[in-house]
Structure formats: C-alpha cells, structure tokens
Amino acid sequence: MQYKVMLILCISVILSAMPSPSIAKPSKLEYEYLGVALEAKGKHIWGTSPIIGPDGKVHLYVAQWSLDGQKDFSGWFKESEIGHYVGDTPQGPFKFVGIAVADKGGKFNAPHNPTIKKIDGRYVLSFIVNEDNKLVTQRIIMYVADDLNDNWRPAAGAEPDGTILRKGTHENSWNKTAKLGVSNPTLLKVDGKYFLYNKSVLKKNPKKKWGAYTYGVAISDTLEGPYNYTKQVTPDWRGIEDVYAFEMNESVYFLSRDFGSKKGSHGGGLLWQSDDGLFFPWENVTRSFEALDHYVGKETLADNTVYRGDLTGRLERPQILFEDGKPAYLYMATGINSTPGHGSRSHVFKIKFIEADTK
Known part of the structure; x- marks a missing residue:
C-alpha cells in the first residue's frame, strides 16, 4: 500500500512538472469597408x-424578395428566391442576370441563404427551403x-429535388430534437472528405422559448453525397449563426455572427478555429467583426430605414470571396438602408488574413 502511494505521488510530481498543453493563438481577419x-x-x-x-467576373448568388410583400421581414421564409448578379470587380456594380432558383411554394418554398463554392471542378450551390412557410x-x-450559366442539377446523392440533408431522426442523431429543422449550410x-456543416436549434431546456444554436457536420466520401450525420461541432450555448467555413494553413475556420453576444454585441461576429474541423473549442474563438456603424460612423446611418435589427447596422450572413486561394473580400448583409424604395442590402469589405504568430 505504501509503495502504491509513493508511486502515485511520483507520477503526480512528474505530471506537474510537465508543461500544460498550450492552445494555439487564433489567427484573425482585418477589414476595410469598401461600400x-x-x-x-x-x-x-x-x-x-x-x-x-x-470569365474573371464576380458572380453573386443572392437571396431576394419583394419589399412590398410580407411584413416584419418574414418574406425570407415565405417568398424568397435566389438571384444571380455579375460584376467586373468585387465592388461591382453588379448587374442582374436572372433567377438561379425560383420560389416554387408548397414543398419547395422560399429558397434562401445561398452559399456557393467551386470544389473538384464543379460549382456547388447549397441553400435552404421549407414547406408551406413552416x-x-x-x-x-x-x-x-x-458552369455558372444556372444549369443547376440536383446533387447525385440527393433526393430528386436536391434535398441533401434533413434533421436527424435516428435515436442517436445529434440534432434529433431540432426545433427548426436543419439550415444554413x-x-x-x-483531407479528401466533404464536410457539410449545418445549423440546428436544439431543445435543451423545454422551459425556454429557444434552445441551443449549434452547428454540426455531415460527411461524405464524394462531393455529391450522400451525406451522413456524424457529430455536433460547436458547444451547447445560444450563440452561433450564419457560419461560413474555410480552410487556411492546416486549420479550419468558421466566420459567424456573435448571435449570443458572447464576445461583444450581437451586431458583430466571431472567428472560430479548429485543427480538424470536427470540433471548434471555445478557447480558440475570437471577436472578428463589428456592426456597420463601427466602420462608417453612427451619423452615417442615422437616417436609414430599419427593416431588420437597428440603426447600428448589425452585419449578418458573412460570405467570403477568395483570390489566389486566400480570403480577399467579405460580403455581409444589413437590414437597414438609406436609399428610398430599397430594402435590406449587402456590403463589401476588403479583408486580410493574419496568421497567428506561433513562435
């Protein structure tokens, strides 16, 4: 017994003398507002x-709907469609090309929150729909x-209408309690696998109106699926929304809204960093961007019409344009506008990726 006690003490001393594992200092993005x-x-x-x-032009895929339609900004899930715009430069101006994905109503209602990537030589457009405004x-x-001529076809591993992911139904599914389906891909x-990150609002406390806003990942061996659920990748707290995922220098990053105001106001956003893309530790999350008034001044926004949010101009739906494999421009939406007869609009920022000094 005495020998065992001494052995445990020796091990404890050795462990205490060892340096504790350090958490890598996160990288960051710097922003210049362009307009x-x-x-x-x-x-x-x-x-x-x-x-x-x-063609060297910048193509934008955009959720849009009528300013004179639904009230309380609810047109996003009732009558949204995905428009296609083209410009000669990242700053535009952008010309309307046509409707890339129409609102069909019923079972394929209000296509929204598009995100476009080019992977393995193919263009991939992911977005959300709902059924009957629910x-x-x-x-x-x-x-x-x-190509980008809007000759879109459903992914080979999807359902006939292109449905690639629904909320989990298996007993062990991480989002089986999701209140609002699955969204925001x-x-x-x-590493040769295809990660489809997706958001769910989980029912963690039945006494509260909302649950935990979290992200999970579905993985496939092929680009066009099928995609299978694997795990939740962000912690259980109300605060992550509108993720854009990208990879730089052997790390996977999320750029997201600070939906729970965990590191500032909810008008800005966060940069999450992961070694493998399968878990994003809170210790590696930093404040990344602020509301629009931080970049243009409160006085500039004072006469804006508010359609969503407030006059700070909270920034939502971050989407990155890459040049030569590096983040170069950031597009984000605000629910305010000073132009008569125009609704919510998109803003563009020049961005610079600052790699953390690990020395």
Whole structure:
C-alpha cells in the first residue's frame, strides 16, 4: 500500500512538472469597408455569396424578395428566391442576370441563404427551403453545375429535388430534437472528405422559448453525397449563426455572427478555429467583426430605414470571396438602408488574413 502511494505521488510530481498543453493563438481577419455591394429597387437583398467565374467576373448568388410583400421581414421564409448578379470587380456594380432558383411554394418554398463554392471542378450551390412557410420543415438543398450559366442539377446523392440533408431522426442523431429543422449550410473539403456543416436549434431546456444554436457536420466520401450525420461541432450555448467555413494553413475556420453576444454585441461576429474541423473549442474563438456603424460612423446611418435589427447596422450572413486561394473580400448583409424604395442590402469589405504568430 505504501509503495502504491509513493508511486502515485511520483507520477503526480512528474505530471506537474510537465508543461500544460498550450492552445494555439487564433489567427484573425482585418477589414476595410469598401461600400454597398448590392441593393435593388423594390426588393430586399440578403445572403450575398460570391465566386469568381471562368470569365474573371464576380458572380453573386443572392437571396431576394419583394419589399412590398410580407411584413416584419418574414418574406425570407415565405417568398424568397435566389438571384444571380455579375460584376467586373468585387465592388461591382453588379448587374442582374436572372433567377438561379425560383420560389416554387408548397414543398419547395422560399429558397434562401445561398452559399456557393467551386470544389473538384464543379460549382456547388447549397441553400435552404421549407414547406408551406413552416420553419420547422427547413432542410438543405444541394445543386451542382459545370458552369455558372444556372444549369443547376440536383446533387447525385440527393433526393430528386436536391434535398441533401434533413434533421436527424435516428435515436442517436445529434440534432434529433431540432426545433427548426436543419439550415444554413456551408461546404468544405477537408483531407479528401466533404464536410457539410449545418445549423440546428436544439431543445435543451423545454422551459425556454429557444434552445441551443449549434452547428454540426455531415460527411461524405464524394462531393455529391450522400451525406451522413456524424457529430455536433460547436458547444451547447445560444450563440452561433450564419457560419461560413474555410480552410487556411492546416486549420479550419468558421466566420459567424456573435448571435449570443458572447464576445461583444450581437451586431458583430466571431472567428472560430479548429485543427480538424470536427470540433471548434471555445478557447480558440475570437471577436472578428463589428456592426456597420463601427466602420462608417453612427451619423452615417442615422437616417436609414430599419427593416431588420437597428440603426447600428448589425452585419449578418458573412460570405467570403477568395483570390489566389486566400480570403480577399467579405460580403455581409444589413437590414437597414438609406436609399428610398430599397430594402435590406449587402456590403463589401476588403479583408486580410493574419496568421497567428506561433513562435
């Protein structure tokens, strides 16, 4: 017995002398406000996702709906459609090309929150739809194409209409208690696998109106699926929304809204960092961007019409344009506008990726 006690003490001394594992200092993004990227007369513009086409032009895929339609900004889940715009530069101006994905109503209602990527030589457009204006039915659609002429087809591993992901139904599914279906996809290729990150609002406390806003990942061996649920990747707390995933220098990053105001106001956002893309520790989360008034001044926004949020101009739906494999421009939406007859609009920032000094 005495020998065992001495052995335990020796091990404790050795462990205490060892350096504790250090958490890598997170990288960061720096921003320069360039101006309004896109607005349209008589419409709300939301969720502007950019990509550079083979023509060298910047293509934007945008959620939009009528300014004179639904009240209380609810048109986003009742009559949204995905528009396609093209410009010669990241700052625009952008010209309307056409409707990339129409609102069909019924079972394929209000396509919204588009995000576009080019992976393995194919363009992939992911977005959400619902059924009959009911948020509890939200699901994720995946379309693919060989060009940007809007010849989209459902992913090979999807359901016939392009549905690639629904909320989990298996007893062990991480989001089986999701209140609002599954939504807000962001796609990334990691170590030869395809990670489809997705949001769920989990019922953690039945006494509270809302639950935990969290992200999980579904993984496939092929780009077009099928995608299988694996795990939840962010902690259980009300605070992550509108994720855009990207990879830089052997780390996976999330750029998101600070939905729970955990590191500042909910008008700004967070940068999450992960070694493997399968878990994003809170210790590696930093404040990343602020509300629009931080960049343009409160006086500039004083006469804006508020359609969503407030006059600080909270920034939502971050989407990144890459140049030469590096984050170069950031597009985000605000629910305010000073232009008469124009609804919510998109703004563009020049960004610089600052790699953490690990020395």
